[in-house]
Amino acid sequence: MDSNDFILGGYAKAPESIDHFSINSSYDLFIGGRWVKATQQFKTTNPANDQVIAEVGLAGKKEVNQAIKAARKAYESVWSKMPAADRGKYLFRIARLLQERARQFAVVESLDGGKPIRESRDVDVPLAAAHFFYHAGWADKLSYAFPGAKPKPIGVIGQIIPWNFPLLMAAWKIAPALACGNTVVLKPAETTPLSALMLAQLIEDADLPPGVVNIVTGAGETGQALVEHPGIDKIAFTGSTEVGKHIRKAIAGSGKRYTLELGGKAANIIFEDAPINEAVEGIINGIFFNQGHVCCAGSRLFVQESIADQVLRKLKKRIGTLIVGDPLDKNTDIGAINSREQLDRIKSLVKIGKEEGAQLWQSDQRIPRKGNWFKPTLFTQCAQSHRIVQEEVFGPVLAIQTFRTPKEAIAKANNTPYGLSGGVWTDKGSKAFQMTSSLNAGVVWANTFNKFDPVSPFGGMQESGIGREGGLQGLRAYCNLEL
Amino acid sequence: MTIPKTYKLFINGQFPRTESGRVLEIRDQKGVLIANASRASRKDFREAVSAARKSFEGWKKTTAYLRGQILYRIAEVLQGRKGQFVDELRMQGVKNPESDVDASIDLLVYYAGWSDKYQSVFSSVNPVSSAHFNFSSPVPVGVVSVISPSSLSLLSLVSVLAPIIVGANTCVILSHLSSISFAEVLATSDVPAGVVNLLTGQRAELVGEFARHMDVNSTLLCSDDQSEIGAVERDSISNLKRLVIRSDCSLEPSPYSIIDFQEDQTTWHPIGV
Numbered sequence: 001m002d003s004n005d006f007i008l009g010g011y012a013k014a015p016e017s018i019d020h021f022s023i024n025s026s027y028d029l030f031i032g033g034r035w036v037k038a039t040q041q042f043k044t045t046n047p048a049n050d051q052v053i054a055e056v057g058l059a060g061k062k063e064v065n066q067a068i069k070a071a072r073k074a075y076e077s078v079w080s081k082m083p084a085a086d087r088g089k090y091l092f093r094i095a096r097l098l099q100e101r102a103r104q105f106a107v108v109e110s111l112d113g114g115k116p117i118r119e120s121r122d123v124d125v126p127l128a129a130a131h132f133f134y135h136a137g138w139a140d141k142l143s144y145a146f147p148g149a150k151p152k153p154i155g156v157i158g159q160i161i162p163w164n165f166p167l168l169m170a171a172w173k174i175a176p177a178l179a180c181g182n183t184v185v186l187k188p189a190e191t192t193p194l195s196a197l198m199l200a201q202l203i204e205d206a207d208l209p210p211g212v213v214n215i216v217t218g219a220g221e222t223g224q225a226l227v228e229h230p231g232i233d234k235i236a237f238t239g240s241t242e243v244g245k246h247i248r249k250a251i252a253g254s255g256k257r258y259t260l261e262l263g264g265k266a267a268n269i270i271f272e273d274a275p276i277n278e279a280v281e282g283i284i285n286g287i288f289f290n291q292g293h294v295c296c297a298g299s300r301l302f303v304q305e306s307i308a309d310q311v312l313r314k315l316k317k318r319i320g321t322l323i324v325g326d327p328l329d330k331n332t333d334i335g336a337i338n339s340r341e342q343l344d345r346i347k348s349l350v351k352i353g354k355e356e357g358a359q360l361w362q363s364d365q366r367i368p369r370k371g372n373w374f375k376p377t378l379f380t381q382c383a384q385s386h387r388i389v390q391e392e393v394f395g396p397v398l399a400i401q402t403f404r405t406p407k408e409a410i411a412k413a414n415n416t417p418y419g420l421s422g423g424v425w426t427d428k429g430s431k432a433f434q435m436t437s438s439l440n441a442g443v444v445w446a447n448t449f450n451k452f453d454p455v456s457p458f459g460g461m462q463e464s465g466i467g468r469e470g471g472l473q474g475l476r477a478y479c480n481l482e483l
Numbered sequence: 484m485t486i487p488k489t490y491k492l493f494i495n496g497q498f499p500r501t502e503s504g505r506v507l508e509i510r511d512q513k514g515v516l517i518a519n520a521s522r523a524s525r526k527d528f529r530e531a532v533s534a535a536r537k538s539f540e541g542w543k544k545t546t547a548y549l550r551g552q553i554l555y556r557i558a559e560v561l562q563g564r565k566g567q568f569v570d571e572l573r574m575q576g577v578k579n580p581e582s583d584v585d586a587s588i589d590l591l592v593y594y595a596g597w598s599d600k601y602q603s604v605f606s607s608v609n610p611v612s613s614a615h616f617n618f619s620s621p622v623p624v625g626v627v628s629v630i631s632p633s634s635l636s637l638l639s640l641v642s643v644l645a646p647i648i649v650g651a652n653t654c655v656i657l658s659h660l661s662s663i664s665f666a667e668v669l670a671t672s673d674v675p676a677g678v679v680n681l682l683t684g685q686r687a688e689l690v691g692e693f694a695r696h697m698d699v700n701s702t703l704l705c706s707d708d709q710s711e712i713g714a715v716e717r718d719s720i721s722n723l724k725r726l727v728i729r730s731d732c733s734l735e736p737s738p739y740s741i742i743d744f745q746e747d748q749t750t751w752h753p754i755g756v
Contacts, residue, residue, distance in 0.1 A: 241723070244723070252720070433750075441748070444748065448753050468747050483739060
């Protein structure tokens with residue numbers, strides 16, 4: 001019996017229970033501490049089976065305006081006047097409530113977004129709580145973060161987040177903004193609004209002053225209304241580089257501040273002296289974590305020529321053991337693609353990859369018939385000019401190239417307008433640091449990949465964005481400095 | 484009989500005339516011709532960006548100690564030529580040229596001292612909740628294009644130049660006539676060719692190119708003109724330049740002016756045996 005048979009055919013299903021809490025059949029907008037019915041509604045579905053989970057409000061210009069007004073009022077009358085330590089206490093309270101309700105959030109995150117429950121349970125939700133806990137402590141200590149300068153809040157912040165880490169991105173955005181004394185209007189992604197709405201319920205239970213956090217669900221037009229509204233002082237956006245550029249254009253000349261966390265095309269560089277098995281795990285984690293819906297995914301693999309065959313063989317074998325399927329099954333490694341639209345985008349880029357002459361390889365594991373799925377995919381024989389090498393696929397698709405010298409690896413790795421993240425695998429410390437410091441990337445992982453922590457600043461260079469989130473450096477995004 | 488100076492451009496450590504062959508007449512308050520300043524073209528700017536890009540890798544690799552010494556050397560050489568600058572600035576009608584030059588020298592000394600300190604002050608070791616060594620430190624953003632303040636003072640130039648180059652960036656600066664004399668100071672202060680490139684010309688003609696160029700990583704615009712700011716913001720979007728907008732006057736001495744032209748790079752490495 002091949003070892004794969006056991007893993008693919010023989011494992012016992014281990015579904016996460018979902019009967020310990022209930023999801024509403026419809027959600028309104030959270031504005032000024034109240035639930036406000038929007039004029040229109042839209043449905044959010046489970047990408048694993050296309051079933052409707054709930055109906056949520058579609059915020060238009062009117063509702064966005066209402067939310068910004070509520071945020072302004074809260075900023076001026078309450079939040080900017082409150083002792084900083086009390087702001088911190090509210091954030092600590094949110095962190096604790098989130099830890100207590102962690103399992104509900106994990107289930108909803110997997111239901112609404114398609115990510116494996118193991119990831120939402122072990123990564124997304126605990127990290128989200130940690131972000132609140134971390135930033136809570138900063139609220140009354142900000143002056144220590146800016147030597148020689150006086151940090152002041154910016155005001156009302158508009159925040160737009162993507163669908164790949166819905167709750168975590170909400171935490172990344174809300175926690176530092178509030179800690180620094182700002183109030184927010186947050187727009188979750190169209191396909192994954194539920195965890196942010198549950199966070200709104202939690203914030204209500206935490207008794208946060210009304211209007212400090214406002215959550216308006218909707219689509220692109222809702223985001224546009226938020227960006228263009230003269231009542232916001234800053235926009236914080238996570239999403240594609242294309243939309244990031246549109247946002248900058250929309251606010252040019254307005255005096256609004258901005259931070260952008262955009263796309264990436266990270267290089268993962270494997271040297272011949274790397275610990276190969278760990279490196280293979282790193283490659284897998286780099287590109288297949290969260291179905292590859294990760295802006296910092298290690299989507300370009302560079303393997304030193306002498307070990308290329310060996311790495312590819314081990315990689316294929318390992319991919320063969322990955323379980324693609326029910327996001328709520330604890331065995332699952334790769335969940336559902338977040339939406340039909342995203343699946344189409346992945347398929348179209350993969351088709352282009354084949355047409356441009358790269359060699360496609362996919363494992364032969366089964367994938368469910370209903371819902372949105374894509375098998376883990378490798379491309380070899382890639383050229384630097386191939387679109388699968390240059391463009392962000394945002395799916396489980398890895399473009400593999402080889403190199404001979406460190407200099408060549410750096411030249412190839414840096415041959416991209418992006419600059420979010422990168423990885424280097426080698427047993428030699430001096431080489432690792434030479435490589436990481438030569439990569440044009442905001443976050444570099446040596447002998448590891450896709451690690452995140454609230455204390456560690458995250459964000460890109462070049463066209464991968466502007467500004468950092470998390471850590472001491474991330475606070476600058478939410479303060480105006482008086483010198 | 485005096486010999487008037489020919490003012491050219493400063494690109495890649497050399498003093499070429501503008502390729503366009505155009506000049507701007509600079510006259511004193513009585514209307515007497517001081518100089519025919521070069522009116523740089525967009526092509527001159529592109530040449531200057533190439534030089535800045537070429538010199539960036541080397542400048543980035545110089546030790547912080549050496550960069551500090553080079554900035555201090557600029558101050559030393561400027562001190563030695565103080566009289567020349569005082570005369571030249573006075574001729575153009577700059578008020579209190581002596582204190583302007585003194586302040587410029589002081590500012591160079593100030594930033595020379597920051598060369599090996601801002602990294603420590605603005606970096607961090609981050610206590611992540613996993614077995615990793617994690618640290619963040621500022622790294623230079625790259626090539627910076629600068630529209631300097633419209634003032635004719637020397638300080639306005641030095642206040643934008645010093646924080647950018649002490650942070651290991653290279654730059655192309657659009658500035659005034661005296662910047663070309665200042666280039667003579669740079670050229671004799673061990674500043675590698677291409678690290679600072681200085682152009683004179685018409686702001687309105689060049690500002691768009693300064694913001695649009697795809698091989699420029701960051702743009703510093705000193706301006707109070709809202710329509711110019713809006714236009715530069717739009718022009719800088721193509722490659723998502725780091726746009727730093729300051730009002731139209733000399734930058735205050737501050738390490739935050741260095742940090743404006745740095746990127747935070749965070750490195751993770753596992754801890755274990």
